[in-house]
Amino acid sequence: MIADRVSLELKNSLSELDTLGQSLQQFGEALGVANKTLFQICLALEEIFSNIISYGYADDAVHWIKITISHEKGILTIRLEDDGIPFNPLWAQKPDCECPLEERKVGNLGIHLCKKVMDDMIYERFGNKNVLTLKKDIKNT
Amino acid sequence: MEVVEKRQEEICILGLLGRLDSNTSPGFEKKIFEVIGDGTKSLVVDFASLDYISSAGLRVLLKAAKELKRSDGKIVLCSMKDYIKEVFEIAGFVSLFPITSSVGDAVKEF
Numbered sequence: 001m002i003a004d005r006v007s008l009e010l011k012n013s014l015s016e017l018d019t020l021g022q023s024l025q026q027f028g029e030a031l032g033v034a035n036k037t038l039f040q041i042c043l044a045l046e047e048i049f050s051n052i053i054s055y056g057y058a059d060d061a062v063h064w065i066k067i068t069i070s071h072e073k074g075i076l077t078i079r080l081e082d083d084g085i086p087f088n089p090l091w092a093q094k095p096d097c098e099c100p101l102e103e104r105k106v107g108n109l110g111i112h113l114c115k116k117v118m119d120d121m122i123y124e125r126f127g128n129k130n131v132l133t134l135k136k137d138i139k140n141t
Numbered sequence: 142m143e144v145v146e147k148r149q150e151e152i153c154i155l156g157l158l159g160r161l162d163s164n165t166s167p168g169f170e171k172k173i174f175e176v177i178g179d180g181t182k183s184l185v186v187d188f189a190s191l192d193y194i195s196s197a198g199l200r201v202l203l204k205a206a207k208e209l210k211r212s213d214g215k216i217v218l219c220s221m222k223d224y225i226k227e228v229f230e231i232a233g234f235v236s237l238f239p240i241t242s243s244v245g246d247a248v249k250e251f
Contacts, residue, residue, distance in 0.1 A: 014163050036224040046195045050163045097233025110196040116231045
């Protein structure tokens with residue numbers, strides 16, 4: 001039987017990225033998700049996860065980020081919950097992707113990539129938690 | 142993640158193997174800036190064996206391209222998988238880098 005949900009609690013450390021990637025890979029492969037789609041979901045997850053780690057916390061304490069990956073009717077949903085500073089990635093400034101090399105800013109691309117490769121992105125704030133929900137249609141893959 | 146360095150006359154070819162993500166990009170950044178620091182002006186980055194890239198990897202390439210431009214150098218990228226090329230398109234990087242389908246075509250860009 002194929003699991004329709006996997007839950008993880010990861011520390012706010014980049015060393016957790018491999019665990020995150022492997023969990024997603026296993027979950028996606030069991031569902032028969034195409035490699036390209038799985039790559040895009042993995043990319044989106046890394047961008048959001050690394051963003052939380054880099055900008056979410058003002059202290060050096062260990063924080064836990066809860067991630068649930070689930071599947072229902074051809075839609076893969078990922079929910080990320082963190083106790084970092086309030087941050088709505090949907091408000092992040094879109095990088096200028098048209099300007100020449102000399103003027104291109106280094107950085108600011110991660111959230112833009114995430115928005116483009118996923119089908120939906122919903123931000124909510126509950127108490128001291130940021131909750132971001134990402135959705136991707138995996139039916140046609 | 143592994144970076145394999147080859148030389149073809151004055152052109153340096155860096156082959157990337159594996160995943161270029163938030164964890165592996167600092168190692169690639171160190172390598173590419175070493176090569177630039179040694180005076181390389183013509184650089185090819187071969188993506189044939191690269192399976193994954195995130196914004197952390199794009200960031201290193203952009204920094205390196207800016208640095209090389211200041212010394213009249215150039216980076217050419219080659220042999221990207223389609224889904225990786227799509228990331229370059231979304232990021233607007235296809236107008237910043239020449240991208241060819243093979244190493245052979247890449248070295249002709251200099």
